[in-house]
Amino acid sequence: DPVLTARALTKVYGRGTGAVTALDAVDVDIPRARFTAVMGPSGSGKSTLMHCLAGLDSVTSGTIMLDGDEVSAMSQRRLTRLRRERIGFIFQSFNLVPTLTAAENITLPLDIARQKVDRQRFDQVVEAVGLSDRLSHRPAELSGGQVQRVACARALVGKPAVVFADEPTGNLDSQSTQQVLAILRTSVDELDQSVVMVTHEPDAAAWADTVLFLRDGHVVAELADPSRDHVL
Numbered sequence: 001d002p003v004l005t006a007r008a009l010t011k012v013y014g015r016g017t018g019a020v021t022a023l024d025a026v027d028v029d030i031p032r033a034r035f036t037a038v039m040g041p042s043g044s045g046k047s048t049l050m051h052c053l054a055g056l057d058s059v060t061s062g063t064i065m066l067d068g069d070e071v072s073a074m075s076q077r078r079l080t081r082l083r084r085e086r087i088g089f090i091f092q093s094f095n096l097v098p099t100l101t102a103a104e105n106i107t108l109p110l111d112i113a114r115q116k117v118d119r120q121r122f123d124q125v126v127e128a129v130g131l132s133d134r135l136s137h138r139p140a141e142l143s144g145g146q147v148q149r150v151a152c153a154r155a156l157v158g159k160p161a162v163v164f165a166d167e168p169t170g171n172l173d174s175q176s177t178q179q180v181l182a183i184l185r186t187s188v189d190e191l192d193q194s195v196v197m198v199t200h201e202p203d204a205a206a207w208a209d210t211v212l213f214l215r216d217g218h219v220v221a222e223l224a225d226p227s228r229d230h231v232l
């Protein structure tokens with residue numbers, strides 16, 4: 001069964017003549033332990049879809065279910081808890097705390113939520129992102145690619161139900177881009193992580209198992225196994 005589903009998901013910004021329908025009755029299934037990419041032109045609703053699915057943004061109508069819980073019906077308080085405990089985020093700009101070491105940045109969300117750090121998971125994740133020898137470094141002492149790998153580890157360490165990555169390679173050179181995509185791929189294949197990545201780069205989307213294409217607030221196509229078919 002899918003980890004996350006949206007049914008008739010509609011998001012309208014503003015009201016009256018200025019209203020913008022960013023998502024128009026969208027149905028989406030995010031499969032468990034798979035890598036899903038979301039593509040589409042600028043303004044097609046990619047960010048809005050991600051923000052709604054992740055509980056960052058309220059929906060106008062429709063239903064979002066995460067592992068049996070209705071995200072679209074949650075109070076602000078429950079949404080905050082959901083984002084803290086069940087969702088991981090990786091952004092284009094890395095959002096690390098400059099005064100903390102890589103290790104401290106990785107465990108920061110757990111520390112804030114007063115959750116215990118699972119040592120085995122921490123080691124697993126640090127190994128997966130290839131940062132074992134950089135844990136005591138601060139962000140300024142790391143390359144852009146290494147900083148984004150810290151952000152990946154931070155998103156993964158709490159074993160979230162879903163990791164959302166919003167243009168995670170948008171600020172990276174091609175080598176670091178490959179490393180970050182390989183990390184996301186590994187997290188799916190070896191840690192059974194469910195990953196949703198918004199990107200406009202076909203080369204990045206080719207790493208996914210499924211690609212959803214948005215246009216004008218609709219899902220207009222769904223492509224399975226993009227790398228096998230070499231269509232991107």
Ligand code: ADP
Binds near residue numbers: 040043045049
């Ligand atoms: P994408 O991520 O594909 O570029 P968005 O989800 O950001 O698309 O935007 C979809 C549509 O919703 C666009 O027309 C955009 O201008 C509009 N939109 C997005 N956020 C807001 C907002 N906070 N207020 C008003 N309109 C918005």
Ligand code: ADP
Binds near residue numbers: 043047
């Ligand atoms: P992205 O780089 O993800 O496409 P955008 O430039 O679409 O980001 O949007 C950046 C921020 O501005 C987001 O928080 C989005 O919700 C908001 N936004 C986008 N379009 C509009 C709009 N037409 N009116 C108001 N806010 C908007």
